Amino acid sequence: MTKPIIAILGAGLGGAVAAFEIKAAVGSRAEVMVVSRGDTFHFVPSNPWVAIGWRRRDAIEVALAPVMARKKIGFTPVGARRVHPSENRLELEDGESLFYDYLVVATGPELAFDEIEGLGPDGFTQSICHVDHAEKAAEAFETFARNPGPIVVGAVQGASCYGPAYEFAMILDTELRRRKIRDRVPMTFVTAEPYVGHLGLDGVGDTKGLLEAEMRDRHIKFITNARVAKVTDGMMSVEEVAEDGAVRATHDLPFAYSMMLPAFRGVSAVAGIEGLTNPRGFVLADSHQRNPTYRNVFSLGVCVAIPPVGKTAVPVGVPKTGFMIESMVTAIAENLRQMLDGQEPTHEATWNAICLADFGDGGVAFIAQPQIPPRNLNWAAEGGWVHLAKVGFEKYFIGKIKRGASAPFYEKLALDLIGARKLKA
Structure with a gap:
């Protein structure tokens, strides 16, 4: 008798962990097949370090095919061109098809650089969303360091991942001071958030106070409620928006180096499929991570449609953090069983x-349970221990991926790396 096939689309932070955990949950009762665009996993939270030259690419990557083979998980790196949920079929990039009984969509996002003129690695700003981008950002930074000037860092309207923007701004400040050229580099942080430390979550603990204090201490100016109108070579045009939606002020910000996080949207393989995705291309899911229309399709991670926390003057998305993704993985594995x-x-x-937002010589950590307020736990803290915690967690997570181990990952981080003692304090 033919075994059911569980296809997992994507092999990033969510998809790779899902493959291991789902296989552990279903055992030999079903075939698990991973469809990835490329044959390597890379640890996205380390991209800011790659972009500043503190990590090499090979230190944060794992070759997936041998790991999947050891775990008896099917694997193909050709990628999917289109999902055909009414046919239970994945159309692959090489023209072949994979038929499935159950599908788990874990693609991550498409990066919407094209929505703002001049944005992105093909325009005039850098990115840390992918290791390819981070390597290019590192090359650009070395060029910049030989002839320093103003820096603009932040996240554009519609972005839903703000922590790495703060992290990169502070890491840049740390590295510039180490090179003794910080005095030659005016820095501005530009964000769609209504206030510094909002993070798409309406803040966690005192992230507003902590991050504003870091900005002031490091002499980083900031513009909130910001809408980037366009980017040209060496110049960013920004509109500062009032609560009623009117433009309160305009800013022409010169830069010699810039990294701006883009807005996200659903990938082309799923976007525009009625009943599967919303108008932005994110996958619709019920409380069990199952699509309301196609009941054998699950989704997890950044590709899942989640409404914003509340109304803001400039569109601000909700982040899908590792802890949340890990919880989605576990729920899907148990539901498939x-x-x-x-x-x-x-x-x-x-x-x-x-x-964990590492600043190179310090950092800020926060825990929100649940992610969307009101919360049972709403905690944030800062200190040099955050940097040490992130270094330790990077090694731990990458090591687990190399072994093909299932979760928990972020739950262990919350309990072990931050620690109950610091949390109570």
């Missing part, structure tokens, strides 16, 4: 958030 038993799924993700 139930469905193979002929039961309806009952498991739900907890959607908690944890973040």
